Amino acid sequence: MWTILLVEDEGFVRRSIRNSMRWEEKGFQVVAEAGNGLEALELIRKHRPHLVISDIRMPVMDGVELLKQARQEGFYCRFVMLSVLNEFDYVQQAMEYGASNYVLKLYLSVEKMHEVLEKVDLELQQLNRMSLRNMQDVYDAAWGIVTAGGIESPLLAMPSYPAERLMIKAILHGHTAFGMDDLRQLKIVPQEFLPHAHLFSKIGITTVFSWVSADQTYKLDTHVKLPYAIAYAGPVASDEWLHTWKSALCKLNELWYKAATGLFLSTSDRGMDQPDPSLWQEEREVLRIFELKQKEALLQSWHTYWERYQAFVTPIAVVKEAAGRLDRLFAHISGVRARSESEMPESVSHRQLGEIMAGRLCHYMDEMVKRQHTLTDHPEINKVIAYLENNYREEITLEFLSRYTAMDDKYLSGLFKKKTGKTLIHYLHEIRIEQARRFLEHTDWPVALVGEKVGFATESYFTKIFKRITGMTPSAYRQYRLEV
Structure with missing residues (x-):
C-alpha cells in the first residue's frame, strides 16, 4: 500500500480531505499530517512517503519550497499540489520541480482526487519496477563478489537515502521462486517497511534489502518459530552493504550445515572459505x-x-x-x-x-x-553386451564369450554382428574408447595409464584405436576438450 503525507495549514481543510476520501480503495494510506512545509520536510525524512499532497501557499515554508528541498535531499516521492485560482505561477514552478499534478481547491471532490490517485498509482508502479530492475543488476554483480570472498567494488554502490539505514536478511528457503507474498507470510519485515524493500534470489536464497529511518526502531522477535534459516544484520549505513551482506551469507552457511531454522543475528567475520583442493x-x-x-x-x-x-x-x-x-x-x-x-x-x-x-x-x-541391457531383442546378445560394459578392462576373447553364452563361437560372432551392426572386437573397442574419453576429460592421468585402465595392453595400440574411432590422438583430444 502506498503511503501519503497530507500538508495543509488549515486544520479543518486537512481533516476534511482526510475524512472524505476512500484512500484504501485506491491502494493508499495516510501516515502523517503537517501544517507547514518545515514540519512536512521532517516527516518526509522520517516516513519517506510515496505521495505528498500539499497546499502551495503556507506559512514558514510553502509547498513549492518543500518540493524543492525534498528533491535536493534526494527524496523522489510524488507531489500533488493544492491551489487556488490566482496561484498559477506557483503551480508552474511546482510542475517544473516535478510535481505529478495539481488540484484546484474550488473543484476538489472525491471523484477528482480518485482520478489523481489512479495516475499517481501508475507512476509509482512504474518507478518501483524501474528501481528494482536497475538494482537487480547491481545485486547480481555483488553476489559474485561476496560469495568469492571480496567486499570492495567502486562500481557497486547501493542507493543512499538521507537519514536512512539498511537492514539485510538472508533467507535460506531452498525454493526456485520467492516473492513479496512469501515474505509477508514470514512476518519478519514490519508492514510499513515492505514498500521500501527489495528482494534478490539466487540458488534457493533470497536476500531482503529494506531501508529504515535512523530514528525508527526495528526490533525482531528472535523467538518466533520459522520454517527456514534466516540470518539478519543491520541496520547499517548504505556504504556498508557489501560487508554486511557477506556477513549474513556467512552466517547462513553455518546454519545450512547445521540444518537449523529460525532467526539468527549475523555477527560473523568469517571469510568465505573456498573448497578443499583435494x-x-x-x-x-x-x-x-x-x-x-x-x-x-x-x-x-x-x-x-x-x-x-x-x-x-x-x-x-x-x-x-x-x-x-x-x-x-x-x-x-x-x-x-x-x-x-x-x-x-x-x-x-x-x-x-x-x-x-x-x-x-x-x-x-x-x-x-x-x-x-536392452540394446537388442536377443537376450543372449544383451547378456554379452552387459558383460562387455562391466568387464571391458579385462582381456576378453571370443572363445570365453562362447562358453559364457553356451553358443558356438562362429554362430555367436555372426549373431552379434547381425543384432548390433558391429563385430565383437569393434564393439569392445568403442566401449573402451568411450571410457577413455571420460578419463581424459576428468583426470590428469598420463595417456599410458588411461589406456591401461580401459584394457589396452600397450600405449601404442591404445593410441592407434583411439585415433581410428575419434579421429585424433588421446593427447590431442584432451587438449581439445580443455579448450572447448
Whole structure:
C-alpha cells in the first residue's frame, strides 16, 4: 500500500480531505499530517512517503519550497499540489520541480482526487519496477563478489537515502521462486517497511534489502518459530552493504550445515572459505566408481566426498554449483536428459541436498544399466553386451564369450554382428574408447595409464584405436576438450 503525507495549514481543510476520501480503495494510506512545509520536510525524512499532497501557499515554508528541498535531499516521492485560482505561477514552478499534478481547491471532490490517485498509482508502479530492475543488476554483480570472498567494488554502490539505514536478511528457503507474498507470510519485515524493500534470489536464497529511518526502531522477535534459516544484520549505513551482506551469507552457511531454522543475528567475520583442493580427487573417485556400476561403493564414496564440504564450511553457492555440475555430468553418462539449473532440487540443508544427490546418482546408475541391457531383442546378445560394459578392462576373447553364452563361437560372432551392426572386437573397442574419453576429460592421468585402465595392453595400440574411432590422438583430444 502506498503511503501519503497530507500538508495543509488549515486544520479543518486537512481533516476534511482526510475524512472524505476512500484512500484504501485506491491502494493508499495516510501516515502523517503537517501544517507547514518545515514540519512536512521532517516527516518526509522520517516516513519517506510515496505521495505528498500539499497546499502551495503556507506559512514558514510553502509547498513549492518543500518540493524543492525534498528533491535536493534526494527524496523522489510524488507531489500533488493544492491551489487556488490566482496561484498559477506557483503551480508552474511546482510542475517544473516535478510535481505529478495539481488540484484546484474550488473543484476538489472525491471523484477528482480518485482520478489523481489512479495516475499517481501508475507512476509509482512504474518507478518501483524501474528501481528494482536497475538494482537487480547491481545485486547480481555483488553476489559474485561476496560469495568469492571480496567486499570492495567502486562500481557497486547501493542507493543512499538521507537519514536512512539498511537492514539485510538472508533467507535460506531452498525454493526456485520467492516473492513479496512469501515474505509477508514470514512476518519478519514490519508492514510499513515492505514498500521500501527489495528482494534478490539466487540458488534457493533470497536476500531482503529494506531501508529504515535512523530514528525508527526495528526490533525482531528472535523467538518466533520459522520454517527456514534466516540470518539478519543491520541496520547499517548504505556504504556498508557489501560487508554486511557477506556477513549474513556467512552466517547462513553455518546454519545450512547445521540444518537449523529460525532467526539468527549475523555477527560473523568469517571469510568465505573456498573448497578443499583435494575434493577434486574425491570427485574423480566418485566418477570412477559410478562407471564401474558398484552402487554400494558409490554411496560410500559420495558420502565421503560430500562430508569434505562440511569440514571446510564451503559456501552454499560453491556446493550447489558442484552438485548441479555433477548432476548434469552423471545424467549425460547414463543417457538421461540432463536437468537445467532451474530444475535443481529444493533443499534447505547440506545434508538434505547430499541425500537427494545420492538418490539421483543411484537412479542414473540404474538407468544406465537398464539402457545397456536392452540394446537388442536377443537376450543372449544383451547378456554379452552387459558383460562387455562391466568387464571391458579385462582381456576378453571370443572363445570365453562362447562358453559364457553356451553358443558356438562362429554362430555367436555372426549373431552379434547381425543384432548390433558391429563385430565383437569393434564393439569392445568403442566401449573402451568411450571410457577413455571420460578419463581424459576428468583426470590428469598420463595417456599410458588411461589406456591401461580401459584394457589396452600397450600405449601404442591404445593410441592407434583411439585415433581410428575419434579421429585424433588421446593427447590431442584432451587438449581439445580443455579448450572447448
